Amino acid sequence: AHDEDSLNRMIFKASDKLSVLASGGDVMLDNSLNADQLENMIDLLMAKYPVVFADLSQAPQALQKVVLARAHQINIVSSHGLVSLRQGRSLIQEINDIRGGDGTNIELLINMHGLAAAQEVPKKDIETAMDLKVSAFVPFEPKVFQGNESESRKITDDKDGANILKQTILPIVQKVIKGGSDVPEVSPQQGKGFLDGLIGKLSSK
DSSP, rough: OSSSHHHHHEEEETTEEEEEEEEEOSSSSOOOOHHHHHHHHHHHHHHHSOOOOOTTTTTHHHHHHHHHOOSSOEEEESSSSSHHHHHHHHHHHHHHHTTTTOOOOHHHEEEETTTTTTOOOOOHHHHHTTTTTTTEEEEOOOHHHHHHHHHHHGGGSSHHHHHHHHHHHHHHHHHHHHHHHHOOOGGGGGGGHHIIIIHHHTTTO
16 A cells, blocks of 8 residues: 555445455465555554554464554464464564563463363463463354354344353453543443444444
């Protein structure tokens, strides 16, 4: 993106308060954007929007480093498996190096909790090995997550799904949105509407 007009053409407006950028950085066979282009895009986004979320799970390394070095908050998702936890620990160490030893504002989420309960690493051992508190455990509920996705339903319209999001994701999202600014707290009773406004429009597509 060379200017704001180019950026606007790449943005899908999902709702009044949610816009989604398709950058071309997620291509599988063609060359993705280079590091300078990615950093320029981040600069434009940060100047235009008060809060920017970046999903780096499949992002090129150049984008990962740019975003991780500048992010106000980082959310790392791992499973209970030893391989995933080892990779998560290595990533945390690399993030600390990128950020000059600053290991603050990193949240650890454990996904698919309960998938193999007898073999899962206990919370205390995870926190000791990662040197980081677990912020949330997202339960393994294929009927909720995969079921709603396959039926093209919003997870917030599912009672069990809405409760999972309120208990696990909502507190972390609140912290990101607030970001030290004057944003009111959202109670669990308000959670469904809050999450609907954030992700509901996308889930319905």
